[in-house]
Each structure stands twice: as structure tokens, then as C-alpha cells.
Amino acid sequence: MTLDTWTTRLSxxxxxxxxxxxYVCRTTREMADHLEDMRDSEGDDDASRRLGDPDTxxxxxxxxxxxxxxxxxxxxxxxxxxxxxxxTFLAHIVYLFTIELIMPVVVRLYGESEVAFVSGSLDATKxxxxxxxxxxxxxxxxxxxxxxxxxxASRAARPWTSIIPAMILFLLYFxxxxxxxxxxxxxxxxxxxxxxxxxxxxxxxxxxxxLQALFVALVCILWLYRVAGExxxxxxxxxxxxP
Amino acid sequence: MGxxxxxxxxxNGVPELLILQILSRQSLHGYAIVARIREITDxxxxxxxxxxxxxxxxxxxxxxxxxxxxxxxGRNRMVYRITKxxxxxLEASIQNWNRICSAIQLALSGG
Numbered sequence: 233m234t235l236d237t238w239t240t241r242l243s244x245x246x247x248x249x250x251x252x253x254x255y256v257c258r259t260t261r262e263m264a265d266h267l268e269d270m271r272d273s274e275g276d277d278d279a280s281r282r283l284g285d286p287d288t289x290x291x292x293x294x295x296x297x298x299x300x301x302x303x304x305x306x307x308x309x310x311x312x313x314x315x316x317x318x319x320t321f322l323a324h325i326v327y328l329f330t331i332e333l334i335m336p337v338v339v340r341l342y343g344e345s346e347v348a349f350v351s352g353s354l355d356a357t358k359x360x361x362x363x364x365x366x367x368x369x370x371x372x373x374x375x376x377x378x379x380x381x382x383x384x385a386s387r388a389a390r391p392w393t394s395i396i397p398a399m400i401l402f403l404l405y406f407x408x409x410x411x412x413x414x415x416x417x418x419x420x421x422x423x424x425x426x427x428x429x430x431x432x433x434x435x436x437x438x439x440x441x442x443l444q445a446l447f448v449a450l451v452c453i454l455w456l457y458r459v460a461g462e463x464x465x466x467x468x469x470x471x472x473x474x475p
Numbered sequence: 476m477g478x479x480x481x482x483x484x485x486x487n488g489v490p491e492l493l494i495l496q497i498l499s500r501q502s503l504h505g506y507a508i509v510a511r512i513r514e515i516t517d518x519x520x521x522x523x524x525x526x527x528x529x530x531x532x533x534x535x536x537x538x539x540x541x542x543x544x545x546x547x548x549g550r551n552r553m554v555y556r557i558t559k560x561x562x563x564x565l566e567a568s569i570q571n572w573n574r575i576c577s578a579i580q581l582a583l584s585g586g
Contacts, residue, residue: 262505262528262553284523296529300536424518 235267238286245290250391251297257292261288293387303388310384314396315377319405323373324381330369338365370444370450374402392463399452403445489520490530491539492572495557495565498540504547505531508509531555539564 239260246256263283283289297352298304304394338361339349349358381395497503497511508531509524534540539561552573557565 258553259528259532262523265504265552266506266509266524268550283525286525289523289525289529292526293532294527298535299533371478378491454515 235264235271238267238283239264242286242290245287246293248391249290249389250296250394251389254385255290255297265347296387300390303384304390307388307390307394310388311381311390311394311398312401315381315401318380319373319377319402322377323369323405323423326373326376327369330365334365334368343345367447370448374448374451375455377402378452382459392459396456399456403448403452488568488571490527491534492565492568493536494527494530495539495561495568498555498557498561499565502545502554504552504554505563507547534561 242263243256243260247253247260257350264281335346335349339346342349342358342361354362378399379396381398382392385392385394488560492514494508495514497508497515502577503511505527506524509527512520512527531540531542535542537560538558540555540557542553542555544551548554
């Protein structure tokens with residue numbers, strides 16, 4: 233196998249295994265130097281015979297790299313067990329942040345006190361504001377958590393697809409964000425309520441909860457589609473850029 | 476000719492021992508380490524030369540050796556150097572190796 237074919241196969245395997253580009257560049261360069269030395273001092277240019285099969289070597293390098301980090305050593309804990317507590321924590325942080333920062337602004341714009349805004353009668357503008365806030369509360373924690381797990385996957389030298397189980401768990405969790413909207417009718421001024429992480433939503437209001445789950449699923453699918461495209465073009469450019 | 480297979484005997488702490496021993500004498504790059512191993516073992520150890528790099532990278536991440544770019548024969552190379560923890564590990568590994576050798580020798584000579 234020629235030097236070029238051998239190094240291309242090695243770098244491609246390392247990138248497919250999820251190793252960071254800097255590490256792949258460094259390793260491939262070391263191998264290329266090794267092969268060049270081999271050719272210069274011994275006149276041997278059979279890379280495969282001397283350095284071994286590139287795919288097997290990529291596996292060894294990947295295994296060694298994964299051993300270096302806690303996330304890499306414990307993929308089940310990282311990608312299956314930890315997402316729910318992390319997602320719950322992030323959801324509550326985003327919820328508090330939204331209420332503390334956005335709500336007073338909304339209240340000021342609307343011209344009501346916070347108590348009046350929350351307990352006062354609903355109208356179309358308020359419904360739109362509340363719905364927008366609800367969608368924000370569903371989408372942002374999902375996006376934040378997926379972004380966090382993508383970084384973790386990269387640090388752990390795991391392919392980005394490792395986050396898919398975690399993503400399914402987020403989907404289940406965030407689709408349980410319960411949103412109740414009571415429209416004004418007669419003497420009832422109407423009301424709304426947002427609860428995060430409740431399990432009773434699906435049985436009490438299957439249609440609206442189903443629609444919410446669909447929204448979260450759509451956010452996840454669009455994000456995955458974008459990441460898959462990015463990864464693919466990044467891998468191709470990395471393979472061609474590596475010596 | 477097919478790719479060389481890694482000798483299983485070369486994966487149980489022996490490569491680390493040899494690498495640390497070689498680097499304790501002189502800082503070297505990957506190819507020079509492989510050449511030196513071939514030389515000092517009289518080519519008795521057969522292994523895919525690429526397998527030296529995962530071991531070097533592991534020793535580096537464990538802090539036993541450090542890598543830095545240096546010019547060797549007019550080219551920039553990644554040169555490895557042993558650290559203090561590396562020297563300590565080398566001493567412990569040599570003691571361990573001698574103990575194992577003595578035990579095996581004792582067993583072979585009939586106890």
C-alpha cells in the first residue's frame with residue numbers, strides 16, 4: 233500500500249471513530265514522518281507491511297485516546313445514564329432564567345404588574361407571548377443539552393451519533409413539559425400554566441402533549457440533520473488537508 | 476507481503492519498559508525508537524511498527540514522557556523525552572521484570 237493511500241485510510245478511520253481533528257493531524261503526520269524515514273534509510277515504502285493495517289491501528293489509537301478521559305472510559309454512564317439529570321438541571325436553569333429575565337420585560341411591555349399578568353384575563357396577545365415562551369422553554373434546553381453532549385462526544389472520541397440515545401431521552405423528558413391553556417369564556421377570565429418534567433400531561437391532554445412532543449422531535453431532527461451535514465463536510469475537508 | 480501482526484508478548488508492559496529504557500538514555504522520535512528497539516533486541520521482537528504510537532501517546536497522557544517538536548536531520552519531528560514520573564515507572568518496571576524473570580527461572584530449573 234502506498235504512503236498516500238495508507239495515511240488517507242488511517243486519518244479517515246480516526247475521524248470516523250470520532251477523534252478530534254488536531255489529534256488525527258498530529259498522528260497522521262507522525263506516521264508520514266515514520267514512513268518517510270523508512271523509505272530514506274531502508275528504501276522500504278510498503279507502509280502496510282511495516283506499520284500494520286491502518287484500520288487496526290486506528291482502532292488501537294482510538295482505544296488509547298478514549299482511555300484518557302472519564303467520558304471515553306464510561307460511555308454507558310455518559311450517554312445513557314447522565315442525560316436525564318443533566319437535562320433536568322438545564323431545563324430548570326433555562327426556566328428560571330426565562331422567568332427572572334424575560335417575564336419582567338414582557339410585563340413592562342404589556343403594562344401590567346407581574347401578578348396581574350400571570351393571573352389576569354387572557355387575550356390574544358398574551359396567548360401569543362405565553363406560547364412563544366413555552367416553545368422557548370421546550371426548544372432551548374434541548375438544544376443546549378444536545379450541544380453539550382456533542383462536545384462531550386468529541387472529548388470522549390466517540391462519534392457524534394453516540395448522542396442519539398441521549399437525544400431520545402431528552403425528547404421523552406421535554407415532551408412531558410405540560411402546558412395548560414384555559415381560554416376565557418363567560419365569567420372565566422382564562423388562565424395558563426407551565427410545568428416542566430410532569431408525567432401526567434399525556435393522559436390528561438394527549439393531543440396538545442402529542443403536538444408538543446412533535447415540536448421537540450422536529451427541533452431534534454433539524455439539529456441532527458445540520459450536525460450530520462457539518463460532520464460529513466468537516467471529515468472530507470480534514471482528510472484532504474491532512475498530509 | 477501481508478501486514479505484520481502485533482506480537483501479543485509485546486503488549487503486556489514490555490513495550491512501555493523498552494520505550495522508557497530507550498528514552499532514559501536519549502530523547503528520540505518514533506521511527507528512531509523503533510529502530511533502537513530492533514537494534515537492542517537483535518530483531519527478536521516482531522510487531523507492526525505503527526503500534527508504537529498508541530503506546531507513546533498513552534505514556535504521554537500519563538505524564539511519563541513528553542513530546543515536543545524539534546528539528547532532526549533538517550526536518551521537524553515529534554521528539555519524546557522521559558519525565559521524572561517516567562523514570563520512577565521505569566525503575567519500578569525493571570524491578571518487577573527482574574522479579575518475574577527470577578520466578579520463571581526458578582520454575583524452569585525445577586523449583
